[in-house]
Amino acid sequence: MTNFTAQALGDTANDGQDAGRSRPIGCSTEWRAGRFRWAVDAAAPVLVMGIVNVTPDSFSDGGQHNSTPSAVLHAERLLAQGAQILDIGGESTRPGAPKVAVQEELDRVLPVLAELAKRGHCVSIDTRKTEVMREAIDAGAVIVNDVTALADTGAVALCAAREVGVVLMHMQGSPGMMQAAPRYANVVREVGDFLVERALACQAAGIARDQIVLDPGFGFGKTFEHNVELTRRLSELVLLGYPVLAGWSRKRTLGTLTGRDFAAERVHASVAAALACVAQGARIVRVHDVAATVDALKVWRAFVG
Ligand code: HH2
Numbered sequence: 001m002t003n004f005t006a007q008a009l010g011d012t013a014n015d016g017q018d019a020g021r022s023r024p025i026g027c028s029t030e031w032r033a034g035r036f037r038w039a040v041d042a043a044a045p046v047l048v049m050g051i052v053n054v055t056p057d058s059f060s061d062g063g064q065h066n067s068t069p070s071a072v073l074h075a076e077r078l079l080a081q082g083a084q085i086l087d088i089g090g091e092s093t094r095p096g097a098p099k100v101a102v103q104e105e106l107d108r109v110l111p112v113l114a115e116l117a118k119r120g121h122c123v124s125i126d127t128r129k130t131e132v133m134r135e136a137i138d139a140g141a142v143i144v145n146d147v148t149a150l151a152d153t154g155a156v157a158l159c160a161a162r163e164v165g166v167v168l169m170h171m172q173g174s175p176g177m178m179q180a181a182p183r184y185a186n187v188v189r190e191v192g193d194f195l196v197e198r199a200l201a202c203q204a205a206g207i208a209r210d211q212i213v214l215d216p217g218f219g220f221g222k223t224f225e226h227n228v229e230l231t232r233r234l235s236e237l238v239l240l241g242y243p244v245l246a247g248w249s250r251k252r253t254l255g256t257l258t259g260r261d262f263a264a265e266r267v268h269a270s271v272a273a274a275l276a277c278v279a280q281g282a283r284i285v286r287v288h289d290v291a292a293t294v295d296a297l298k299v300w301r302a303f304v305g
Pocket of ligand 1: 051053055057058059060061089091092093094126145146147167169215217218245246247248286
């Protein structure tokens with residue numbers, strides 16, 4: 001068991017106790033007094049965040065939904081399959097992915113996001129850029145999902161002022177170089193410490209605790225061994241007391257484990273990975289294959305918890 005920073009465990013309140021239970025605990029999204037919250041709720045099912053990449057080059061679905069009508073159709077399909085949140089992204093973060101200019105990213109995501117928000121869906125924006133966050137929130141996004149944990153100038157202040165939910169993810173390095181030579185003395189401890197520091201910085205800037213979700217960032221500046229270790233010990237991050245999001249969908253480590261070179265062939269592996277995380281208390285899973293994941297979670301819930 002890793003000992004995270006003293007601050008981390010000092011204020012986990014009831015969340016920490018819940019998270020320590022042996023059975024998975026759900027989480028829901030809600031708007032209360034005009035504000036979005038992650039409502040941690042023992043009775044709620046695990047949330048499924050469906051991935052909508054409006055990009056030409058995402059590692060598993062690049063180019064499949066990069067026109068507004070096809071992305072909206074895809075999103076509606078994911079909702080029909082049981083997704084509760086739609087995560088809209090306009091810039092690939094795969095290893096070595098090129099940077100996308102702000103305007104280009106906005107042109108990709110805004111029409112899709114605005115249409116889905118107009119239809120009343122719970123929409124999250126997957127971006128690293130404060131400018132994109134701002135316009136996305138104006139267009140109706142209620143969650144900011146950032147693989148850099150709101151590192152961009154003004155991002156924390158913006159999310160605090162606009163009272164959106166945030167997903168703070170850990171990444172070592174940046175997508176261009178992150179897989180070059182990731183190194184950790186103790187990967188679980190370092191990821192946990194980073195996430196708690198970011199969560200506390202967000203809280204100090206005015207983001208409410210119940211708007212914060214943590215994510216270890218599988219595949220982001222981590223070797224195969226780091227990813228396996230983090231997954232096997234995810235319950236230690238759950239004990240930090242914030243809802244944890246697991247984003248294993250179709251990633252390369254799953255290909256290594258199964259011998260599947262093509263990302264689209266990693267559906268079964270992704271479902272198994274999602275369940276391994278849920279078994280340890282993850283409350284949100286970010287997935288491409290919503291139907292398969294939802295079926296698995298229904299069976300899991302009936303048989304396990
Ligand atoms: N993974 C990806 C992108 N965004 N966000 C969070 N919170 N957690 C993740 O694990 C995560 C993420 C990479 O997956 P994908 O969006 O399918 O690929 P790409 O970045 O190539 O578009």
